[in-house]
Amino acid sequence: MALFDYAPAPESRAAAGDIASTYGHFIDGEFVESTGSEALKTVDPSTEEVLAEFAQGTEADVDRAVAAARKAFTSWSALPGAERGKYLFRIARIIQERSRELAVLESIDNGKPIKETRDVDLPLVAAHFFYYAGWADKLEFAGYGSNPRPVGVAAQVIPWNFPLLMLAWKIAPALATGNTVVLKPAETTPLTALRFAEICRQAGLPKGVVNIVTGDGRTGAALTAHPEIDKVAFTGSTEVGRAIARTLAGTTKRLSLELGGKAANIVFDDAPVDQAVEGIVDGIFFNQGHVCCAGSRLLVQESVHDEVMDALKRRMSTLRVGDPLDKNTDIGAINSAAQLARIQELTAAGEAEGAERWSPACELPSAGYWFAPTVFSNVSATHRIAREEIFGPVLSVLTFRTPEEAVAKANNTPYGLSAGIWTEKGSRILWMASKLRAGVVWSNTFNKFDPTSPFGGYKESGYGREGGRHGLEAYLDV
Amino acid sequence: MSEPTSALRLDVYKTYKLFVGGKFPRSESGRVYEVTDRKSGEWLANAPQGTRKDTRDAVSAARKAFGGWSGATAYNRGQILYRAAEMLQGRREQYIAEVAVSEGLTAKKAAPLVDAAVDRLVWYAGWTDKVAQIAGNANPVAGPYFNLSTPEPTGVVGVVAPQSGNGFSLLGLVSVLAPVIATGNTAVVALAPGAPLPGLSLGEVLATSDLPGGVVNLISGRTEDIAPTLASHADVNALDLAGVVAEEGPASAKSLEVAAADTLKRVLRPESASYDWTTAPGTDRLLTFLETKTVWHPMGM
Numbered sequence: 001m002a003l004f005d006y007a008p009a010p011e012s013r014a015a016a017g018d019i020a021s022t023y024g025h026f027i028d029g030e031f032v033e034s035t036g037s038e039a040l041k042t043v044d045p046s047t048e049e050v051l052a053e054f055a056q057g058t059e060a061d062v063d064r065a066v067a068a069a070r071k072a073f074t075s076w077s078a079l080p081g082a083e084r085g086k087y088l089f090r091i092a093r094i095i096q097e098r099s100r101e102l103a104v105l106e107s108i109d110n111g112k113p114i115k116e117t118r119d120v121d122l123p124l125v126a127a128h129f130f131y132y133a134g135w136a137d138k139l140e141f142a143g144y145g146s147n148p149r150p151v152g153v154a155a156q157v158i159p160w161n162f163p164l165l166m167l168a169w170k171i172a173p174a175l176a177t178g179n180t181v182v183l184k185p186a187e188t189t190p191l192t193a194l195r196f197a198e199i200c201r202q203a204g205l206p207k208g209v210v211n212i213v214t215g216d217g218r219t220g221a222a223l224t225a226h227p228e229i230d231k232v233a234f235t236g237s238t239e240v241g242r243a244i245a246r247t248l249a250g251t252t253k254r255l256s257l258e259l260g261g262k263a264a265n266i267v268f269d270d271a272p273v274d275q276a277v278e279g280i281v282d283g284i285f286f287n288q289g290h291v292c293c294a295g296s297r298l299l300v301q302e303s304v305h306d307e308v309m310d311a312l313k314r315r316m317s318t319l320r321v322g323d324p325l326d327k328n329t330d331i332g333a334i335n336s337a338a339q340l341a342r343i344q345e346l347t348a349a350g351e352a353e354g355a356e357r358w359s360p361a362c363e364l365p366s367a368g369y370w371f372a373p374t375v376f377s378n379v380s381a382t383h384r385i386a387r388e389e390i391f392g393p394v395l396s397v398l399t400f401r402t403p404e405e406a407v408a409k410a411n412n413t414p415y416g417l418s419a420g421i422w423t424e425k426g427s428r429i430l431w432m433a434s435k436l437r438a439g440v441v442w443s444n445t446f447n448k449f450d451p452t453s454p455f456g457g458y459k460e461s462g463y464g465r466e467g468g469r470h471g472l473e474a475y476l477d478v
Numbered sequence: 479m480s481e482p483t484s485a486l487r488l489d490v491y492k493t494y495k496l497f498v499g500g501k502f503p504r505s506e507s508g509r510v511y512e513v514t515d516r517k518s519g520e521w522l523a524n525a526p527q528g529t530r531k532d533t534r535d536a537v538s539a540a541r542k543a544f545g546g547w548s549g550a551t552a553y554n555r556g557q558i559l560y561r562a563a564e565m566l567q568g569r570r571e572q573y574i575a576e577v578a579v580s581e582g583l584t585a586k587k588a589a590p591l592v593d594a595a596v597d598r599l600v601w602y603a604g605w606t607d608k609v610a611q612i613a614g615n616a617n618p619v620a621g622p623y624f625n626l627s628t629p630e631p632t633g634v635v636g637v638v639a640p641q642s643g644n645g646f647s648l649l650g651l652v653s654v655l656a657p658v659i660a661t662g663n664t665a666v667v668a669l670a671p672g673a674p675l676p677g678l679s680l681g682e683v684l685a686t687s688d689l690p691g692g693v694v695n696l697i698s699g700r701t702e703d704i705a706p707t708l709a710s711h712a713d714v715n716a717l718d719l720a721g722v723v724a725e726e727g728p729a730s731a732k733s734l735e736v737a738a739a740d741t742l743k744r745v746l747r748p749e750s751a752s753y754d755w756t757t758a759p760g761t762d763r764l765l766t767f768l769e770t771k772t773v774w775h776p777m778g779m
Contacts, residue, residue: 127620143612238742245739250732257742414741433773441773448774450619454627458769459715460742465770468617470627478762 006320009327011114016105019191023054025061025214026197028068029207035060040187040216045111046324046333046368054190057215062182062222065211069153069180070228072208077150077178085136088176090203092129098199099126102192106164107324109191111333111369112287114325124449125168128467131451132172135472139177142472149477150178151254152230157220158193159236160186160335161290161391167193169455169466170233171210177475179231180209184223187216188336221247229253233474235292238389238415238460256464256474258292258456260389261417263438264410265295265446266400269304271422275444277311280395283420283446285319285373288331289393290339292461293418295446297386298375298397299406305399309377316373317360331393334369343371343392350376350385355396381412389415403428407435416458420446439465494674496526496698497681499539500691505699506531513675516582525674528699533666533707536695540634540664541713543692548631548662550690552607559603559660562687566596569683573648573676580647580673591645594756595652602656605764609661613765617772624775629768631662632744633715636708638701639677640721641670645755648676653755654720657763659693666695666714668705670721674698702729709737716744716767723751 024033034055041050055061076084095102102125103117112121139148154174158166163185174181185193193212200210213219217240224232224244231254234244238259248255265283267276283295300308324332334340351357355376364370371392379386379396386396400406410419419438421429429443439457442448449455454470456462464474494513495502509527514520526532547555566573570592578588614628635658640650647670658665669677681696697704701721706728708714717738724730731748738745746766 242739242742245742246736249735249739250730252747259742429775433771439769439771441771443773443775444779445623445774445776448619448621448623450617450621450625452617453619453625453774454617454770454772456770458632458771462742463744468627468772469615470770 006328010323011104011325011327013104013108013325015100016108017101019052019105021052023052023190023194023214025055025057025065026194026210026212027061027065028211029201031197034058040214042109042188042190044108045335046365048367051109052191054194054214057184057213057219057222059222061213062219062226065182065213066153066226066228068208069182069211072206073153073180076180076206076209079178081137081139084176084178085133087203087205088129088133088136088172091199091205092126092133094199094202095122095126095129099123102164102195104325105195106192107332109189110160110163111324111335113329113332115327115329116287121162121165124451125164128165128168128451129172132176136176139472139476142469144473144476144478148177151475151477152179153228154179154181154231154233154475155223155226155229156181156183156233157224157236158183158185160189161287161292163189164192164196166235167196173466173471174233174475175209177472179475182211182213182223182229184213184215184220187214190214231255231475234258241462254474257462258464258466259460259462261292261294261415261457261461262297262387262389262413263293263295263418263420264297264299265420266299266406266410266422266432267301267304267308268423268425268428269301270424272424273304273308273311276308276422277315279420279422279444279446280312281315281319284395285331285393286447288334288371290335290391291447293440293447295420296390296395298395299400299409300397302399302401309397312375313358313360316375319360319373321362321370321372322365331373334371334392337369339391340369340371343390343394346385346388346390347374347394350379350383350396353383353385355379355383355385381409387413403432407432411437414460417461418442492523494523494525494678494698496528496532497678497685497694497696498532498536499542499695500685502681505529506535515579516673522579523675525678525698528697528704530703530707532697532699533704534711536666536697537634537708537711537713539692539695540666543690544633544664546690547659547664547693550662552610555660555662556603556606558688559599559606559656562683562689563596563599563603565683565687566599569679572679576676576679577648580676581645591649591756594645595649598649598652598759599656601759602660602764606660609764609768612761613768613770622777622779624777625772627770627772629661630771632767632769633663634713635663635665635716635718635767636705636711636714637665637667637718638705638721639667639669640749640753640755641672641723642751643749643753643755646670646721647673648680650720650755651677651680653759654718654763655694657759658718658767661764661768663767664693666708667697668701668708669696669698671699671701702727705729705734706737709734709743710740712741714743718746718766720746720749722748
């Protein structure tokens, strides 16, 4: 049953601009071929069509990129902050000008809906560069000493869920504080990072300040273990985060990590149900649930469980799953076959462990990687779907009776990235917010982001903050 | 350590014990080791040989104390730290004697180090209700939200106490311990194995300062038993490796960091072995064991 009929409203694929058939790395201001011969393919996850081939970065490629960044560091770090800032302002402006192109390219390469890349990713990318551009000549007022110095060469490894936004979160603060970078985009989503390299050239950014080396985890391992880097910034899985922390043990290198999460979204009996349901849906189905801070555990007060579940199922039935480039699409494609397999494995475990699975009737395209929005009820705290990060459009529902029980259940996880609270009672919001061991807490809202707002986790969700004044610290020698 | 007062009277020696959960237990192993005068090599006392089990018990005590201590008002924490400074001041002579034999100094040279330790406690006592004002801030997000970032304590912090450098035995210990607890963390400290007496006595000061039991736990013994237990313990959230001296082996910074990576503990790396602990501390240690929490509140929606 469709409440509304929608005519297709596809964004033009051509707006993505020319996608080359093969890409090399961006090192020392030039696009260069890899020293190795191995090439990887990036596909459109909504069709499985190959979009382009790109280089699997070798150790020699990484060496070359780190050397370029090291060479550029001397002059970049000596540049007056105001001038560094002006490069970042330029980059921000060019991103705004080219945002349609970048949004379409991102949707094609990642599978996420165009309405999200257009209305969330790209505006935040540009805003992030604007925000840190302004810090570049004001660092002595940031609270990190009267003469804050950059760390040096930063190795940055980013995930596939918000490819260009994660690039912005890494590169903007690093450059504003006078560091140079070697960034490795994820192997399923390299295209917007390579397009960003073109933007660096358009902005006239000095050679070697930003270097982009593509490849899979082997390239990432070579980069993060490179002896000539001074800092690693990583966003991705907790397992890889641990491996990087072991690699840097006993050195003087700095590390910031933004890892997994299993956030509780907590709904009290006095919450306005319709608003809460919108927040629940946004919390877990935004970006196909490929969000480290996703509200993947719904904790609902027992007395309103049935009412919330009914409203949630009604709302889920109106979600439109399909072509990422259709402007009406709510849920796009799963980013890769590997991620789809992971979601399938965990949801199968959820059923096997006795939780009750539900999805709306939902026609999925025949090609590409797709997963219908799914909710599990009767979930217990020991189930895998209540403990492990699924990173997909799958919600696990648990119940609680008292605020104390909600806090205990919410904190019963090794992660601590985010949490949500839905209640009309102000004093309860503040009490809950102070008890939840999580780096970002949304009250009566969810999944809001802003360049001025620090983001990062407690416990095994990582350390360091990205965004805001706090985000400068990871790139300053303090 | 003190001079005999009369030829007829025998001094009463002190039995040094661990400080765990607000109590003074012996090591569960029943073992002690000899502590000697740094300069003369003479026997001073027997210190408990704290074990891995003692360390785990201390972590449990620290975890149990975390909710209450982190939930106490900053004003209250400041009052208690100031009280600890008062208690330390009152035992000045005892600490001068203990610091002198621990660091191989004359009483004259040890005295200013004890005074500095008192002053450092006072300094941190004053910080408790100001940290949030320098480490937190409102964030002007582009939307109808009130957005505030505030610092919160990281949790249970394992501390390897300084083992060298001017003033390490008491001033150094206070310099690493006070910032950890000032912000609401709880601590398990591996005391300097060669100079544990000022640290063990510090437990007596803390126990009489209204500090809730378990907020600070002090373990003497082999660093290679205690520190790796802290580094690999899943209920420890962070490590201060200030006093780590081993270049290799299980108590080296590298091994401890590798173990800490399993649960992604925050790690503060070792201080230089020749660090002068009289140096003004700044806010670095105070701001290290904090997590920034950012809360979004809708406005008018």
